[in-house]
Amino acid sequence: MAMSLALGGLHHVTAVTAHAAENVAFYTRMLGLRLVKKTVNQDDVSAYHLFYGDEIGSAGTEVTFFDWARAARHHPGIGEVAAIALQVPDRAALEWWAERFAAHDVAHETIEERADRALLPFTDPEGQRLQLIAGGSNEAGSASGRPWSGSPVPEERQIRGLGAVTLNVRDIGPTARVLTDVLGFRQTGDAAAANGSGRVANFETGPGGLGTEVRVEAQPDLPRAGLGRGGVHHIAFRTASNEEQLHWRERITAAGLDVTPPIDRFYFRSLYFREPGGVLFEIATDGPGFATDEDAAHLGERLALPPFLEPHRARIEAGLRPLDTAVAQTSGDR
DSSP states (O other), X not given: OOOOOOOOSEEEEEEEESOHHHHHIIIIIISOOEEEEEEEETTEEEEEXXXXXXXXXXXXSEEXXXXXXXXXXXXXXXXXXXXXXXXXXXXXXXXXHHHHHHHTTXXXXXXXXXXXXXXXEEEOTTOOEEEEEEOOTTXXXXXXXXXXXXXXXXXXXXXXXXXXXXXXXXXHHHHHHIIIIITOOEEEEEEEOTTSSSEEEEEEOTTOSTXXXXXXXXXXXXXXXXXXXXXXXXXXXXXXXHHHHHHHHHHHXXXXXXXXXXXXXXXXXXXXXXXXXXXXXXXXXXXXXXXXSSOGGGTTSSBOOOTTTGGGHHHHHHTSXXXXXXXXXXXXXX
């Protein structure tokens, strides 16, 4: 009997920074996320790979960054993740965040309504496009994030995990077919884009609701995106086990898409493929998690290296810029 497969939702989103220290300060001190893992890009050990999430770095709560110091500015366009939406508990939290952003000169727009939800668009210091999104009046949301006890943000206002991502593509059709026919997403809406230039379609997977949603917007008049600082490298979806991941690889291969073998990232296993619209997708296992090689009380305080890189620690550390994460994790205005 064939295994019944369903992705559990969003696993993480990986973006690009050219300023690691400032990135840590913004995501920990301003947004109140925990730096749960300070490691390196396993494909380029000269660059940090920084993971932010909840108290323990739960799958579905993580925004991660490659630190590419020489990266040019990102050029928005098609074939990219155009916005990352992060969950907050309710509209009152959005109003609190709008006040916080105004007080600290964080670039942001006004709270807007989308269907039955309220969201607050903003950008980080490098122009990364972000949103805070509250669940609708009849939706509890799917956030399972554990509030971080060391956060400068009050628990009732804290970001609880990923909410949704927006993809910009030239034509929704091919991307929609991969989401629904290959990855098992359900289409939940289709409408004209707000700017009148194309369509927007919404999809969800697993239990549905925030934490599982992909919004695909057709932007036929845009050029192809040019990845750089302030842009997203890839989006990852959750699978429960190594066994399930192998079944996903079989399905993706059978659909005629070029997919990598599973790659052991030590904290999870990953496979990658590019969907027809140009966006790089990853399917990542939920475990074993970030406490595998560090005590949960001290996540992100030192450079963590997977076992196959540990023999090269001295050389790797010598090639990295100093990063004072201790200050960034323990200070900030409440």
